[in-house]
Amino acid sequence: MIFCCGEALIDMIPEATATGVSGFVPHAGGAVFNTAIALGRLGCPTGFVTGLSDDLFGTQLAAALKDSGVDDAHVIRSHLPTTLAFVELNQGHARYTFYDENTAGRSLTPEQLPDLPDTVEALYFGGISLISEPCADFYAALALREAPTRLIVLDPNIRASFIRDEGRYRARLDRMIAVADLLKVSDEDLDWIFPGDESLEQKARQLCTAGPSAVLVTRGAEGATAVLASGARVDVPAKRVEIVDTVGAGDTFNAGVLASLFEAGVLSKARLPEIGEEALTGALAKGAQVAAVTVSRAGANPPWAREL
Template sequence: MILCCGEALIDMIPAKTEDAGTGFVPHSGGSVFNTAIALGRLGTRAGMLTGLSRDLFGRQLDDALKASHVDTRTVVYSDRPATLAFVQLEAGHATYTFYDENSANRMLAPEDVGALPEDVLALYFGGISLCNPPAADTYLELAERHAGRCAIMLDPNIRPSFISDIPAYRARIARMLAVADIVKVSDEDLGWLYPGPEALMEKLAALLKAGPSVAIMTRGGSGATAYLRDGREISVAAEPAQVVDTVGAGDTFNAGVLAKASELGLLTPGGLAEAGEAEISDVLAFGAKVAAVTVSRAGANPPWREELAQERPPA
């Protein structure tokens, strides 16, 4: 099972009201939550480790996980409020305003997390859950404790406006990078992590030197490239899509990468780094395929496996 560790929150999506004003509709979301949902819909065994509220929004999130066949054994429930993210859309691009103080998600502490189920073979981390303690430190401790036994994928998906202590966040991300096997970044993430004047390839080299054996860079409509410490670069084009919005696109891409790597037997510590170029290309291409479906419809709405008409089941 792939255990997705991080935030589950409510995206408040703008919608026109009857009087031509703007209201907000609550949609289940969060970067790590979206990846878990996408994995479940793709038929990959997936679980979620997060803090969920017992309020109406927490119940909405819990119901959504179960409806997409995500294992909730490791969810920690509390009476704290749910995290809310108000979304603004401009030309299909999403920006966020978060309300997270004292939330069930934010206040997840190390002592809340018990032993992981024995069938957990890979851990996925990322998003705003790595920004602020105590939850951020809880996930760091979990990653360090299971490094070497579980494959670890990290997508920092950096939201600078959400970080309360930038030096502490940089130190935390450095420790996460040191134990990660696969890291996915955008060019914006890479520029924030390494803000100097160095060229892109120098920053990627610094990222790989920090720990991971594979770095995947996504460039929206320009596709994705995997960079390996042995010097190989494998690129795939983006799948053609009529973009409605980009909410959840990167999260779904990550699910596609994890799902295909799992199917090919590559989701082990160091497994993807030792794979052939054709296998790595298949992993990236599947990520691009499922992300293309998500961007073609409103909100974070990943595809079910049967929607991928051209995808053949694993042998």
């Protein structure tokens, strides 16, 4: 089983009303939530760890998890409100404004760490939940606690404008990268982590030396690259589609990668270090395939396995 650990929120997506005035429509979202939904739709046994409100938006999020077959037994519920992310779309690309103070997701603390079932082989972390405190410390503590026996997958999905204390964030991220087995970053993430003129491959290999067995780098329309601690490199092109918007593209790419590794039987602490170029190429290709479907339609609406 794969457990996704991170934020669930409401994306307020702009949409024209009947009168022609722009309004916002609430869509279930959040980087880690999107990955969990996509994994569930791809047929992978998936669980979710987050803080979820009992307000109307929390009810919407819980219903979406259930509809996609995601186990929410380890969700931590409260009366605090749900995080809202207002989305501004510019030629299909999304910019976010977050309303996240004192919310159900952000207010998690390390004292609330859940006990996980033995069936969980991999944990996936990422998104703004790794920035906002105190929940960032909750997720870091969970990753460090589980790393000795379970596979840790990390996608920081860095939003620099959201970071208030860069030193604290970098220190926390370094601790999580050190225990990660599989790390995914965008080219923008990589340049933020390692400012400078080195190539993306050189920077990715620096991350490999920090702990991960493999580092995946997404490059938008240029495709994706993976480097292995063994020295191998794999490149896969992006699939060409007509883009409606890019909301959830990276999140569903991650789900495609994880689903492929799960199907290949290598998504475990023992097997991932032995991964070969063929399995990794197949994983990147499936990630690109799943992401291509998502960007071809509005919002973070990952495909079901039958659509691929």
